[in-house]
Amino acid sequence: xxxxxxxxxxxxxxxxxxxxEERRGDTDVAELSYAxxxxxxxxxxxxxxxxxxxxxxxxxxxxIKQSRGDLIExxxxxxxxxxxxxxxxxxxxxxxxxxxxxxxxxxxxxxxPGGQVLGPTFDYTHRLLDFKLAADGEVPEAPVADxxxxxxxxxxxxxxxxDIIEREPSSDAVPGDLTREPMSFPAGRAVRLQxxxxxxxxxxxxxxxxxxxxxxxxxxFVGELRIGTVPVEIEIPELGFAVExxxxxxxxxxxxxxxxxxxxxxxxxxxxxxxxxxQSERKSIAMALVDRALxxxxxxxDNLGAPAQDEEFVLSHADNIQxxxxxxxxxxxxxxxxxxxxxxxxxxRHEAAELAETLAAREAAE
Amino acid sequence: MNTKFSAEERKGWMSLLASADEVxxxxxxxxxxxxxxxxxxxxxxxxxxMVRGRMGGSGASFNLGEMTVTRCALxxxxxxxxxxxVQGRSKAKAGMAAKIDALMQTGAAAGLSTAVLxxxxxxxxxxxxxxxxxxxxxxxxxxxxxxxxD
Numbered sequence: 001x002x003x004x005x006x007x008x009x010x011x012x013x014x015x016x017x018x019x020x021e022e023r024r025g026d027t028d029v030a031e032l033s034y035a036x037x038x039x040x041x042x043x044x045x046x047x048x049x050x051x052x053x054x055x056x057x058x059x060x061x062x063x064i065k066q067s068r069g070d071l072i073e074x075x076x077x078x079x080x081x082x083x084x085x086x087x088x089x090x091x092x093x094x095x096x097x098x099x100x101x102x103x104x105x106x107x108x109x110x111x112x113p114g115g116q117v118l119g120p121t122f123d124y125t126h127r128l129l130d131f132k133l134a135a136d137g138e139v140p141e142a143p144v145a146d147x148x149x150x151x152x153x154x155x156x157x158x159x160x161x162x163d164i165i166e167r168e169p170s171s172d173a174v175p176g177d178l179t180r181e182p183m184s185f186p187a188g189r190a191v192r193l194q195x196x197x198x199x200x201x202x203x204x205x206x207x208x209x210x211x212x213x214x215x216x217x218x219x220x221f222v223g224e225l226r227i228g229t230v231p232v233e234i235e236i237p238e239l240g241f242a243v244e245x246x247x248x249x250x251x252x253x254x255x256x257x258x259x260x261x262x263x264x265x266x267x268x269x270x271x272x273x274x275x276x277x278x279q280s281e282r283k284s285i286a287m288a289l290v291d292r293a294l295x296x297x298x299x300x301x302d303n304l305g306a307p308a309q310d311e312e313f314v315l316s317h318a319d320n321i322q323x324x325x326x327x328x329x330x331x332x333x334x335x336x337x338x339x340x341x342x343x344x345x346x347x348x349r350h351e352a353a354e355l356a357e358t359l360a361a362r363e364a365a366e
Numbered sequence: 367m368n369t370k371f372s373a374e375e376r377k378g379w380m381s382l383l384a385s386a387d388e389v390x391x392x393x394x395x396x397x398x399x400x401x402x403x404x405x406x407x408x409x410x411x412x413x414x415x416m417v418r419g420r421m422g423g424s425g426a427s428f429n430l431g432e433m434t435v436t437r438c439a440l441x442x443x444x445x446x447x448x449x450x451x452v453q454g455r456s457k458a459k460a461g462m463a464a465k466i467d468a469l470m471q472t473g474a475a476a477g478l479s480t481a482v483l484x485x486x487x488x489x490x491x492x493x494x495x496x497x498x499x500x501x502x503x504x505x506x507x508x509x510x511x512x513x514x515x516d
Contacts, residue, residue, distance in 0.1 A: 056454065082432060085432070085434065088435055097423060101501060117504055149495070168421050169426065175418070175428045179429075194429045197430050245435050246453025247453070273421055
């Protein structure tokens with residue numbers, strides 16, 4: 001039997017009105033502007049841009065305000081907005097070697113050309129709550145030194161001379177785009193990287209951690225981690241040349257991993273790669289570890305059956321919007337589904353009771 | 367109408383306009399004063415472009431994620447065509463960029479460059495230098511501890 005149920009409109013409208021009121025909170029406390037969120041909660045904004053897969057700090061800040069700080073809800077809003085934008089085209093690949101670096105460190109080469117530049121990092125802080133921030137504190141000005149304006153070379157370049165690290169083959173192949181074609185497996189490294197770059201930070205972190213704990217361990221060193229801005233260029237067909245259409249902040253991580261060699265390749269270091277919108281250091285390191293783990297097949301390594309080696313498992317579960325969509329839908333009305341389950345369980349219980357009665361009667365008779 | 371300029375120069379001013387702060391651009395554009403009549407060839411529209419990266423920073427490309435861009439095209443009364451391609455979703459900024467792109471191809475170039483582009487370029491350079499100077503102050507200077515007697 002199908003029963004159509006209507007109703008709930010008033011309850012829904014009132015729930016949304018209350019949501020708006022709760023979002024605002026105590027009106028005696030000043031309202032947050034999206035510009036305040038953009039400037040002062042910039043790492044949250046970066047996460048929403050990275051996982052929303054749309055670089056626009058103003059929109060990400062607005063989404064955070066609208067979602068009351070629920071970042072996955074904010075990412076959902078950005079993903080939904082993204083689908084309304086006409087796609088003007090694809091940019092030229094950004095040249096991270098040209099990055100204006102705010103931060104650039106290497107865990108493998110102390111004396112890397114360009115130096116170890118810490119940038120505005122949480123590293124080496126004591127992780128003690130700073131109660132001065134609770135009061136309106138004056139911000140001390142950051143010290144300055146002689147600026148270095150030339151490009152900072154990638155550290156992997158220095159190892160490539162001896163072929164002691166694998167080369168990244170360049171290619172003009174058009175990379176797959178999971179926003180255009182549904183994902184199929186094997187996905188290939190380009191689609192894997194796209195999926196990881198927009199994947200949930202927590203999930204990617206967990207997968208990366210699992211490789212460190214021994215599930216497909218790949219002995220990663222952070223060869224290089226850099227954060228800074230790069231120009232973005234696009235070919236303008238009407239002009240016949242490429243112009244810069246803006247700048248994005250990126251975090252790039254390149255890992256150097258042990259590799260014992262294979263039948264065709266002598267022992268050399270291999271690489272994992274992470275590239276993420278914004279200042280998203282944890283995510284980019286995790287992405288590089290998972291990228292490396294997923295490369296087992298092309299490097300001729302054994303499949304150890306580890307979750308982080310399973311491309312289909314990782315890519316199918318990395319997207320927090322897909323995941324939360326499916327997870328949260330089970331709280332929406334399933335009255336009819338449940339009604340049929342209820343009927344079924346009642347029937348089974350009735351049958352079980354009948355069977356028990358029959359058996360008991362037979363036993364008594366014997 | 368058209369004065370001489372190279373593709374490289376045009377690329378330079380379009381790039382500068384693309385990443386300019388909108389409020390500052392509007393200020394300089396208003397101070398410049400002239401607002402020539404023009405006709406839209408393509409009214410400003412906001413959209414997205416897919417930003418690509420390279421595996422390992424130097425290898426094959428992959429799709430990283432999108433960014434917002436607003437574009438438009440217009441023609442001045444003398445037929446000069448200007449394009450605006452700017453980061454973000456501001457139609458007003460794209461419009462200003464397209465007008466400046468058109469005017470930079472005309473006799474107005476020198477004056478416009480002095481009034482709008484040069485200040486923008488100087489401010490961009492100052493911003494980048496200030497950031498690089500802060501980064502430089504966080505560069506680690508290693509020193510070796512000598513222990514014991516040689």
